[in-house]
Structure formats: structure tokens, C-alpha cells
Amino acid sequence: MSFTFNGMPTMARQGDSVAAALLAAGYGSTRRSPVSGAARGPYCMMGVCFECLVKIDGRPNQQGCMTNVAEGMRIETQEGAAMPREEG
Template sequence: MFKQLAQPDRPLVGIVLSGRVVSAPEGEMLAAVLLREGFGPFRTTPAGGRERAAYCMMGVCFDCLVTIDGRPNRQACQERVRAGICVEPQQGAALLPAIGSKA
């Protein structure tokens, strides 16, 4: 459904999408890679478990939240591809540290 129009003049690096290793141009926006690779859903909603994927592609809607390298609530449209990152879908609301705690 999604395809890259031109090959960027950047090195390809390996990233892990739900346990599957794929190549992507270093520095490309992560959400674009996830859409092109058929990754999805990006997350499920806390109420009702509805599936979501990238929508606005500019950091406004938060539908593209994923877990990157074990850190939840990362907006895929605001993250750039770097070698070795591991991306997993986010299931519901992520647990956040309590205010004042050192996490």
C-alpha cells in the first residue's frame, strides 16, 4: 500500500519491528517505515482496545504511539530511524512513573 518514491542517499540500517529485522534508511521518519513495512496496529486504545496507526504524521494526534527500545509512549512520527532500534506495538495505556519518583 505504501512505497518509497525515491531511494534516499543515506545508509541502510537494520531495525527490529515486532521481532522482524528490516532495513531502512538511517534518519528516515519511523512512522513512514512502519507504514511501508505493514507494521500495525501501532497501538490499541486503553478503553475498548481499538487499533490505531499513524494519522496526522506531525505529532498532534498521538495515534502513532509505539514502544521503542522498551520505552512506551513514543510518537513514531517524531522518531528517526537509527541502527538497531526495536519497535513493538503499544497495548493500551503504558504505565508511567509516579510524580516525584526517579525512573
């Protein structure tokens, strides 16, 4: 199945998590630290560490290791800590 990462067409296997698909495609960094700006990437792969946060289809703070890739998904690097939008 196909998806994009930072606008680049990328392929995944059915059932892959976003984090696993990105690692398999050679992408080691999925976000930047809000403190130092250092590159961060998937670490625990089981939803505990939050190092794999990405923006998926415009929604920030999504755990890549806990989300399966879907056809046409738009995944982007998350820069720092994304603040929730205020409704109203």
C-alpha cells in the same frame, strides 16, 4: 538500516521516522486503544494526534512520527495506555 518491530527484522532508509518506516514496511497498526482495544496507527504524521505511539527500546509512549529510526532500534506495539514508572 535495520531495526526490529515486534521482534521481526525490518529495514528503513536513513532519515525515515519510525512511523514512516513502519508504514513503508506494511505495518498499519502501532498500538491498541486503551478503551476498546482497537488497532490504531499513524494518522497526522506531524506529532499532533498521538495515534502512532510505540515502545522504543523499552520506553513506552514514544511518538513514532517524531522519532527517526536508528540502526538496531527495538520497536514494539504499545498495548493500551502505558503508565509511567514510579521511581524510588
